[in-house]
Amino acid sequence: MDSKKENLNKNISYTSLVNRLTDLKSLATLPGKGEKSEMWSSYDRKSKVDSVTGEFIEWSANNDGLRPQFIRKEGNNEVLAEMTGPGAIVRIWSASPKDGKVNIYIDGSDIPIVSEAFIDYFKPSIPAFNFPELVYETNAKGFNNYVPITYQKSCKIVAEPGWGQYFHFNYITFNKEALVESFNPNLNESAKSALTMVNTFFAEEMGKNPSALELETVTKDFNLKTNSKTTAFKLKGKGAIASLKAKIKVINPEKLDEVLRKTILEISWDGEDTPSVWSPIGDFFGSAPGYNNYKTLPMGMTDGWMYSYWYMPYLEGAEITLHNSSSETTAVSLEIGKEELKDDDKNYGRFHAKWHRDLEPIKKERWPDWLLLKTEGKGRFLGASLSLWNPKGGSNSNAGEGHYWWGEGDEKFFIDGENFPSTFGTGTEDYFGYAWCNPSIFEQAFHSQSIDNGNMGYQSVNRWQIIDNIPFQKSFDGYLEKYFANDWPTQYATVVYWYLDADGKDPIKPTPADELFGYEIPYKVFKQPNALEAENLMVIENSGGWLNTDEFVHESMYKTVSGHKILFWTAEKNKKNKLITEFETEKTGKYEVYATIIKQADGGVFKVKINNQNIKNINCKSSDDSKYTERIKLGTVNLVAGKQQIEFNVLKDDKFPQRMWIDYFEFVEL
Numbered sequence: 201m202d203s204k205k206e207n208l209n210k211n212i213s214y215t216s217l218v219n220r221l222t223d224l225k226s227l228a229t230l231p232g233k234g235e236k237s238e239m240w241s242s243y244d245r246k247s248k249v250d251s252v253t254g255e256f257i258e259w260s261a262n263n264d265g266l267r268p269q270f271i272r273k274e275g276n277n278e279v280l281a282e283m284t285g286p287g288a289i290v291r292i293w294s295a296s297p298k299d300g301k302v303n304i305y306i307d308g309s310d311i312p313i314v315s316e317a318f319i320d321y322f323k324p325s326i327p328a329f330n331f332p333e334l335v336y337e338t339n340a341k342g343f344n345n346y347v348p349i350t351y352q353k354s355c356k357i358v359a360e361p362g363w364g365q366y367f368h369f370n371y372i373t374f375n376k377e378a379l380v381e382s383f384n385p386n387l388n389e390s391a392k393s394a395l396t397m398v399n400t401f402f403a404e405e406m407g408k409n410p411s412a413l414e415l416e417t418v419t420k421d422f423n424l425k426t427n428s429k430t431t432a433f434k435l436k437g438k439g440a441i442a443s444l445k446a447k448i449k450v451i452n453p454e455k456l457d458e459v460l461r462k463t464i465l466e467i468s469w470d471g472e473d474t475p476s477v478w479s480p481i482g483d484f485f486g487s488a489p490g491y492n493n494y495k496t497l498p499m500g501m502t503d504g505w506m507y508s509y510w511y512m513p514y515l516e517g518a519e520i521t522l523h524n525s526s527s528e529t530t531a532v533s534l535e536i537g538k539e540e541l542k543d544d545d546k547n548y549g550r551f552h553a554k555w556h557r558d559l560e561p562i563k564k565e566r567w568p569d570w571l572l573l574k575t576e577g578k579g580r581f582l583g584a585s586l587s588l589w590n591p592k593g594g595s596n597s598n599a600g601e602g603h604y605w606w607g608e609g610d611e612k613f614f615i616d617g618e619n620f621p622s623t624f625g626t627g628t629e630d631y632f633g634y635a636w637c638n639p640s641i642f643e644q645a646f647h648s649q650s651i652d653n654g655n656m657g658y659q660s661v662n663r664w665q666i667i668d669n670i671p672f673q674k675s676f677d678g679y680l681e682k683y684f685a686n687d688w689p690t691q692y693a694t695v696v697y698w699y700l701d702a703d704g705k706d707p708i709k710p711t712p713a714d715e716l717f718g719y720e721i722p723y724k725v726f727k728q729p730n731a732l733e734a735e736n737l738m739v740i741e742n743s744g745g746w747l748n749t750d751e752f753v754h755e756s757m758y759k760t761v762s763g764h765k766i767l768f769w770t771a772e773k774n775k776k777n778k779l780i781t782e783f784e785t786e787k788t789g790k791y792e793v794y795a796t797i798i799k800q801a802d803g804g805v806f807k808v809k810i811n812n813q814n815i816k817n818i819n820c821k822s823s824d825d826s827k828y829t830e831r832i833k834l835g836t837v838n839l840v841a842g843k844q845q846i847e848f849n850v851l852k853d854d855k856f857p858q859r860m861w862i863d864y865f866e867f868v869e870l
Contacts, residue, residue, distance in 0.1 A: 269365075289355065291370035293633065300363030314326070440538065441536050442511050449530070462717050571679055572584060583663045611623060726761070737767060
């Protein structure tokens with residue numbers, strides 16, 4: 201599925217652009233003049249940079265999607281994006297698409313080329329979107345569409361009332377002389393075939409090399425003693441590594457996490473003094489800590505091998521080194537797939553992958569930016585693997601505007617010294633393709649989440665920018681907003697991936713061995729033994745208002761609120777206001793039921809039924825402005841092993857909204 205290199209002054213067919221969805225080889229070619237990759241999004245427009253002084257104004261603003269999230273209004277409609285061609289939309293994302301139409305106009309036409317309810321952009325609503333591996337909602341609630349929408353002269357995206365909330369439109373721009381085949385939602389046979397091939401590969405062959413290359417495969421086995429370093433491969437001449445796989449065995453399985461973090465993979469190209477690839481081997485392959493199975497297009501971990509299919513060319517040789525700084529003797533198998541370079545193309549970039557925890561500190565006025573990558577030269581940014589430690593979960597005060605959880609922070613990518621970032625996102629989880637703080641495991645071709653600890657503990661996420669890679673001519677400065685400080689503790693570790701010309705500057709230095717593993721600041725979360733956590737109840741019906749089962753309490757209540765989370769429900773006026781939940785019990789018997797709730801000034805009073813049996817009401821209203829937990833006895837119930845229901849109804853009251861906070865239930869057998 202490898203597409204040929206194209207002269208940007210010639211025709212770019214729709215089929216050739218679709219092929220870029222799986223074409224990892226072409227990424228190694230340094231960008232030509234006029235190539236760009238940018239994004240329109242619903243970021244908070246209060247964030248600005250003064251064009252004269254360079255002052256960062258309200259740089260931490262976080263009401264993404266709530267303040268005006270459009271360029272301008274045309275009547276009742278909102279203009280969400282405007283682009284000048286030739287180019288293509290290559291990624292559409294949303295957290296909350298609704299039924300209002302979104303219209304895409306191309307090349308100056310008054311008739312939209314696509315006019316669908318925004319929610320239908322993520323369904324097989326038109327023939328071009330009938331590819332479920334490219335158009336989908338992830339397990340973690342993010343809506344994504346990777347079907348390219350091309351245009352020659354221009355593109356304008358206009359939303360009608362009721363379209364929803366939150367959006368990304370990633371788009372690429374070609375050399376101004378390029379001739380691009382414009383998008384047609386009624387696919388011709390060539391376009392349909394190309395999209396079908398990509399969709400089938402993602403559905404049935406994920407984990408295999410997408411490039412149809414003739415590779416020479418070499419496998420070597422190594423037994424690395426502690427604190428040893430060995431040259432695994434020393435390649436001479438000109439060529440490319442198009443497949444790199446690794447397998448690790450340890451005598452003591454309990455030491456695997458340490459070994460994966462403290463076995464370092466280094467790769468140097470063309471005799472360079474400093475390696476372009478420096479990373480703990482587990483992190484390099486896209487998931488940490490530990491070994492967590494997942495499959496994406498360029499990277500993955502399977503029951504057999506960890507794999508990488510990034511294309512890594514070299515003109516004067518390459519050297520791959522393994523360094524075991526762990527306390528364990530480690531067996532490592534490395535397999536490389538080499539391709540001969542038959543041309544004298546000097547326009548290849550060097551593949552870079554660097555691990556770090558924290559780079560240079562950011563000036564106070566730029567808080568909460570956290571530096572992901574800062575590099576100079578010509579190249580392409582390919583994405584990142586992010587591993588984080590966040591044992592407390594979230595809060596509703598400590599992080600200022602970035603409250604509730606770690607992932608509030610936007611991505612901000614400055615290209616070639618631009619004053620304001622041409623990529624400005626709406627949340628860290630949104631960059632990684634999911635939404636609503638959802639920690640569920642998922643894997644798609646271009647992104648994944650391979651660890652689920654309910655946003656309390658470790659998380660591991662990837663985003664690979666393939667067709668939406670970000671070319672730069674002079675520099676790339678990339679940041680993620682990080683609202684929670686290291687000592688919260690919220691601690692990041694990342695591998696960033698990019699191509700860079702031979703004269704470019706890569707300032708990321710190796711991390712000392714004693715700072716690679718075990719650096720996490722410990723924190724023990726209070727958990728009530730044998731409790732039924734309310735946030736874990738299965739929601740069967742909600743005819744009331746806002747429901748959140750991932751609500752973090754104020755940190756002042758961490759010692760008394762189990763798991764730091766609660767079930768939060770807001771009953772609203774003129775609604776039925778019924779909430780039905782479900783749980784399972786293993787043992788038939790008679791039980792006394794207790795509930796631990798949060799009392800606040802704006803709390804309400806709610807009827808409670810268990811299996812249609814009325815028990816004591818829950819009163820969440822405090823007598824003053826204080827917030828505190830209270831354990832109450834609800835009554836006695838008989839349960840038969842299996843599924844049980846808890847139903848909540850608001851008592852009649854003219855005052856709305858009414859709010860309910862429940863921490864956990866206890867069922868004490870009599």
